[in-house]
Amino acid sequence: MLNNDTQLEALWLxxxxxxxxxxxxxxxxxxxxxxxxxGTRFTNDEALVKDCIQEVFISLWQRRESAAEILSPRYYLLxxxxxxxxxxxxxxxxxxxxxxxxxxxxxxxxxxxxxxIIDKQMSEEQATTLRKTMTKLSKRQHELIxxxxxxxxxxxxxxxxxxxxxQSVYNLLHETIxxxxxxxxxxxxx
Amino acid sequence: MKDFxxxxxxxxxxxxxxxxxxxxxxxxxxxxxxxxxxxxxxxxLVVATARRVVESIQFPQSNINxxxxxxxxxxxxxxxxxxxxxxxxxxxxVAGFKWWYAAAALLLCVTGTWYFYTRxxxxxxxxxxxxxxxxxxxxxxxxxxxxxxxxLPDGSQVTLAAKSRISYAHTFxxxxxxxxxxxxxxxxxxxxxxxxxxxxxRPFRVFANEIVTKVLGTSFNVRSFEKDTTIQVTVRTGKxxxxxxxxxxxxxxxxxIILTPNQQxxxxxxxxxxxxxxxxxxxxxxxxxxxxxxxxxDAPIDKVFxxxxxxxxxxxxxxxxxxxxxTVTADLSNEPFYQKLSLICSAIDAHYELIDGQVVIESTxxx
Numbered sequence: 001m002l003n004n005d006t007q008l009e010a011l012w013l014x015x016x017x018x019x020x021x022x023x024x025x026x027x028x029x030x031x032x033x034x035x036x037x038x039g040t041r042f043t044n045d046e047a048l049v050k051d052c053i054q055e056v057f058i059s060l061w062q063r064r065e066s067a068a069e070i071l072s073p074r075y076y077l078l079x080x081x082x083x084x085x086x087x088x089x090x091x092x093x094x095x096x097x098x099x100x101x102x103x104x105x106x107x108x109x110x111x112x113x114x115x116x117i118i119d120k121q122m123s124e125e126q127a128t129t130l131r132k133t134m135t136k137l138s139k140r141q142h143e144l145i146x147x148x149x150x151x152x153x154x155x156x157x158x159x160x161x162x163x164x165x166x167q168s169v170y171n172l173l174h175e176t177i178x179x180x181x182x183x184x185x186x187x188x189x190x
Numbered sequence: 191m192k193d194f195x196x197x198x199x200x201x202x203x204x205x206x207x208x209x210x211x212x213x214x215x216x217x218x219x220x221x222x223x224x225x226x227x228x229x230x231x232x233x234x235l236v237v238a239t240a241r242r243v244v245e246s247i248q249f250p251q252s253n254i255n256x257x258x259x260x261x262x263x264x265x266x267x268x269x270x271x272x273x274x275x276x277x278x279x280x281x282x283x284v285a286g287f288k289w290w291y292a293a294a295a296l297l298l299c300v301t302g303t304w305y306f307y308t309r310x311x312x313x314x315x316x317x318x319x320x321x322x323x324x325x326x327x328x329x330x331x332x333x334x335x336x337x338x339x340x341x342l343p344d345g346s347q348v349t350l351a352a353k354s355r356i357s358y359a360h361t362f363x364x365x366x367x368x369x370x371x372x373x374x375x376x377x378x379x380x381x382x383x384x385x386x387x388x389x390x391x392r393p394f395r396v397f398a399n400e401i402v403t404k405v406l407g408t409s410f411n412v413r414s415f416e417k418d419t420t421i422q423v424t425v426r427t428g429k430x431x432x433x434x435x436x437x438x439x440x441x442x443x444x445x446x447i448i449l450t451p452n453q454q455x456x457x458x459x460x461x462x463x464x465x466x467x468x469x470x471x472x473x474x475x476x477x478x479x480x481x482x483x484x485x486x487x488d489a490p491i492d493k494v495f496x497x498x499x500x501x502x503x504x505x506x507x508x509x510x511x512x513x514x515x516x517t518v519t520a521d522l523s524n525e526p527f528y529q530k531l532s533l534i535c536s537a538i539d540a541h542y543e544l545i546d547g548q549v550v551i552e553s554t555x556x557x
Contacts, residue, residue: 007426010473011383011411017470021270022337022352025263029336032259054266061270068471071526130246149209149247177200180243 009073016060016067024064027073028057034074034151035081041107041146042085052084075157078147082161107139107146133179141176148173195230202240212244267335318355318379318416321397327357327377344374345387346394353415354380373404381413386428397435401457405430410449421457425449427475427503451475451503452527453547466547468504472527475503484522484530491516494534495551502527508551513538516556 015023032053039049056077060067070076086105137145140162147153147161159169192205202208211219227234322329330350332338338350343362350356358376373393386394386405396403398414401421408428414421423432432455433446447464449455452472457464474481481501486494491513499506504527516538522530531549535542540553 006478007473010471011426014469014471021267022335024270025267025335026337028263028266029259032262033254036254050262053262054269057266058269145247148204149244152206152209154206173204174200177203177243180246181199181203181239 013067013070013073016064019064021061024057024061027060027077031074031077035077038078038146038151039081039085041143042082042105043089044108048088049081049085052081052088056080056084072157074151075153075161078151078153079161107143130180136179137176141172144169144172145176194226195233197236199236199240199243202237203243208240209244212241264335317399318377321377322357327359328362329355329357331355332380342374342376344389344392344394346374347385348376349383349385351381351383351413354378354382356380356382378412378414380415381411383409383411385409400434400459401432402435403430403432419459421459422454423449423457424454424469425451426473427451449547450505453504468544468547468549472502472504474501476501482523486518486520486522488517488519491518491534491538494518494522498522498527498530498534505548506551507548508553512555513540513551513553514555516540516553 009027012023012026016027035053035056036049039052040046043049059080060077089105134142143162144158147158153161155166155169155173158164159166162169164172192207194202197205207219210216211223223237227237330338330340332350332352332354335352337352340348340350340356342348342358348356356376356378358374362374362376373395374389375395375397378396378398382396384394384396384405386408394405396412398412399416399421401412401414401423403410403412403423405428408430409426410428410430411424411426412422413424423430428451430449431446432449447455447466449466452469452475454467454469455464456467484497484501491508492510495506495508498504518534518537520533520537522533525533531542534540535551538553538556540551543550543552
């Protein structure tokens with residue numbers, strides 16, 4: 001299945017290179033929800049996110065000749081959308097290096113524990129503990145977890161997107177997982 | 191292959207395959223993990239904990255629906271079409287080229303119209319209209335902007351591109367034994383991707399203008415719009431044979447041509463010329479797990495080329511006697527096809543050429 005997806009993507013990129021607008025449309029359809037979801041982590045301005053996504057696809061079309069060089073469309077698009085959104089957010093304010101410091105940009109993200117409670121996989125009490133654990137995580141950790149578990153990127157791609165080296169991605173991820181894991185381990189070993 | 195026995199809770203939690211199992215609950219994953227747990231009963235607790243951790247990481251659903259996405263897609267399509275019309279030529283040379291291009295387009299329109307008015311008498315016998323006429327056919331036309339997925343009576347799947355038409359006979363998928371040996375024929379105007387169910391007794395044939403593509407079971411793409419100057423057949427998996435329809439000018443010049451994965455046949459309709467080429471970005475025809483084994487330490491060259499050929503289904507021609515002493519030490523487990531090929535060639539000081547849809551290696555041998 002995964003293999004089929006990659007094959008289909010390769011086919012789309014190739015057709016894009018051959019000036020096929022439908023291939024561009026197909027790529028947009030496939031990734032729109034993921035890109036929109038990611039874009040709205042940085043701002044509440046939904047119209048701005050939509051405009052940014054449009055611009056990203058227009059420039060993909062303008063550079064279609066080199067489309068075959070894109071190895072992972074998901075990674076390429078997420079990265080482009082993030083850069084575009086952050087750039088337009090900071091356009092009228094102070095010019096800062098958005099990537100450098102922890103507080104340079106916000107990452108709004110709330111873990112939804114409601115579904116777990118409804119599915120009876122978790123008690124109210126456990127949910128409260130989980131929420132508390134989550135609020136202790138930094139914005140970077142939230143973004144990391146989001147990219148890993150929602151967007152299914154690999155470590156190298158996460159590193160590229162967050163301007164970290166691979167080792168820091170791994171360390172940060174491990175630290176986060178440790179926190180979550182102690183929560184469940186206590187319950188299961190008792 | 192990963193050794194999950196060595197995995198700790200945290201290793202499971204961040205493992206892609208493990209996450210996929212927890213998130214998607216696919217049947218093949220269920221099977222794998224249940225069997226694995228039976229073999230390693232001491233791992234139950236570790237896996238259960240890891241599962242809870244992955245399950246506890248849930249994300250709020252995006253509040254955008256399909257209709258909104260479609261709206262954004264048409265907005266994009268509008269922008270790129272108007273942009274193309276507005277694009278001004280920048281330099282003299284380019285401008286000259288573009289004018290020529292415009293003239294050619296105009297000429298095509300004119301011939302198109304002419305065909306329309308004189309259709310009754312002058313449609314070539316291989317054109318869609320005449321192939322379809324007088325046969326009792328079921329026709330599907332895709333008037334939408336999106337690819338249309340169709341399932342044929344025999345179980346084959348067709349992804350019909352926008353503005354394309356396809357037809358086939360009522361008797362197409364009939365299990366009638368009297369029809370055994372009869373081919374499964376479809377007529378195409380436009381572009382479609384075919385995933386054909388295997389049936390060695392009933393060849394599957396696609397008629398597209400001058401060209402016929404015949405297969406036994408495979409997936410491939412045919413692009414043949416009436417106004418296009420070329421017809422393109424691209425093979426993804428399996429093998430197809432392509433030949434010209436009888437009584438066309440092309441049939442005299444072209445006998446049956448076999449296409450294998452990652453090869454494309456381009457037929458130039460005006461010059462009646464055809465060419466077999468490799469795709470710019472060949473895709474693997476085997477599972478990516480096999481690609482990951484392509485790490486070599488002093489490996490003989492025929493093993494390396496053999497693997498490369500197997501992974502992409504592309505024929506590589508080389509003189510194994512001459513290259514007998516050549517060995518390769520390289521990690522080729524994560525590179526695109528042409529990158530792999532260049533790395534191997536630079537390791538053994540050789541060159542490659544693409545001839546007739548295959549790779550030909552030129553070298554003077556190794557010491």
